[in-house]
Amino acid sequence: MSTPRPAAGPAGAPAGGGHPDTDRLRTVARDASSDAGGLDPGLLEDFLEAVWRAVVEGRRLSPARIARYRVVGEGAATAGVALRALLDLYLSAAWRLWRHLPPVARAGEHPEGVVTAGEVVLRATDDAVAALTEGYQIARRQLVRREESDRREFVDDLLAGTADLPGLLRRAPRHGLDLTGPHAVCVVRAESAFNDGTAPLAAVERRLQGSQADADALVATKDGALVVVFAAPDRAAVTEVLDRVREVLGPPERTRWRAGVGRPGPGAAGVVGSYEQARRALELGDRLGGGDPVADATDLLVFEVLLRDRAVATDLVETTLGPLREGRGGAAPFLDTLEAYLASGGNTTEAARRLHLSVRAVTYRLARVRDLTGIDPTRPEARFGVQAAVLAARALAWPEDAT
Template sequence: MPTRSDTPDPDGKYQQVADLAAADAGGLSTELLGDFLEVLTDAVAVGRPLTRRQLRTLRVHGDTAAKEGVALRALLDLYLSSAWRLWRELPAVVDAARNPSAVVTAGEVMLHAVDDAVAELAEAYQLARRALVRAEVSARREFVDDLLSGSADIAGVLGRAESFGLDLTGPHAVVVVEAMSPFTDDASMITDVERAIAGSKGDTETLVASKEGRLVVVFAAPDHQAVKLVTERVRSTVGQVHGTDGWTQRLGVGRPGQSAAGVASSYREALDALDLAGKLGLDTPVLDARDLLVYRVLLDDRPAITDLVETVLTPLLAARGGAVPLLRTLFAYFESGGNSAMTARSMHLSVRAVTYRLARIAELTGHDVNHPSERFALQTAVFGAKLLDWPTSTASPP
């Protein structure tokens, strides 16, 4: 491909025009012009438009400019500036006084050639930019999946993290957002959240993406205050679009961790927090994994909690109407801090009805909510039942 340096230019005319045009375009390299000035001069001289082969060469320059990060406006400015600067150097213009009609023909050919050249450059540039964007999106998606999975090569993930603005040598945490509408990578919400977090922290070391319809935010978390600030900003920004009701949007927050493994662990904890909230029927909009550790402890020894649930609560299956109404009463009672009046209001029952149900539970299970040790066993069994979806997940009693 011809360049400015290997095309004959004995008078230095083309190089001077190219240098001035490059300055007009903000200091672009004259190499992006190739042999455009010589080709344009020849086209005007013979009175014909640019050939397909010459236009294909221009497409190469458009592609190169896009890959080098040159702005399309600057690229077109380079070509247009070089064309109007070349105009006064054309033989037909220099000899205009002797042959005025030749100037008209030269102008028509010049405008036609420049129009074709700009069209080819712009199309090639845009196609190249689209390809680059697709490649960047694919690379970003692959990195996000590898980072959150925790199963990819850690050294490789750490090496790629820097290109996405993350220094994983420090502690990072993950916030996962669920909403009524699924999140996608092409949503404007991604940019909105990134800007909101940068405003709260004063930096941009944040990765925001979608995964399985949820919004995932990975951010530097040197202390609890940083986690709190980012969580509030994410909730506020998402709430502007998805609403502020806790059931419309819900955030799971994982504990900070070091390196890529710490990010993957924080992500799993955030997901677990959302999952536990769904099983327990919690309407809290922000679910911190630290506050739900006790429930994770229950599930970590599944055989033990299953045994406790079945041993303590199976007698409730014999109650009229089954175990579910009594379980709901117990859950509401424990949620209210053991206040029968509050329990009655939350369940739209009378206090007498609540008292009767608690007495019936004590009769069937042998565990009284007014006795500390028996109450602890009941409460643990009730939350275990919620986590295990008992008795729905069990077979019918004999």
């Protein structure tokens, strides 16, 4: 149904002039801009004049004119204007314009024209605001998709170490990183894969934003893992970031999460190195087990040295510990006993407590190790070689992975 035309004057013409007062419209736009926090009144474009003419002519805004406001919304989103401020600008302009409209100014002569004018203004404002919002939201979705794509590309380039260094340094600040300083990387895996936009990712990001460390941080995903790249000027910064990640992820028993953290390194190359170390630490942490779900590459340096030549490490384990397979129950019980005994500094009582065994049982197993291997682990001069073999065995997941 078309909107009724306003009451006509004596000669049948609309009540009031068809030409708006330019100065008056400029004043309305300026006041509306003030209402909207100083937003550029130019964003109104011809809205005030269009509403004026729509009221005088008793019609709706044309589809072409409404489409123009959709474009205004898109431009505002691209320029970073808040949608609330944009809508406030238009709504304030509409109510401020109301008292200056011809039918309202001549309400005493033609009171019925005020009702019609109100309908036209409300309809025109509704159409304009709907178009602004639609254009704004479409542009914002496009911007978000573009930003997500740029972020993903940056993360892939940063962790792969294949992109040009000057380009990475230029792009890094847009993603919250200053690569001129040392950074470390934490890699987390859980029972369910981490994906962009999931709650844990957002929660870790929010938690790190409140960090007191001298750390900027980038939280992303890579191959189903949660990856945190953060500034690490000292050990305290690393500890704080790891503590906050633990707080967000909660007990490891809940989601079966484990993490690895690499050593800090300078520049983009330091990030790549720390990322690779974090991945290896995570893998070693899985093999070694233990109560702490976070494996630190700094604490695992000895394993990296042992595994640098895997063939030599395997030969060390097989030569030193291979005969334990012939013992009762296989090699695993003896390996556990050796590990506990060496970790307790050669104290059989402490080793028994750790293993929940009697001292006699530990002593018996150590004697069997000597009988099977020809090496007496209770002798100080033999402990270094045995301990190296035990560490290598754990790193190689021996004997489970032995062929």
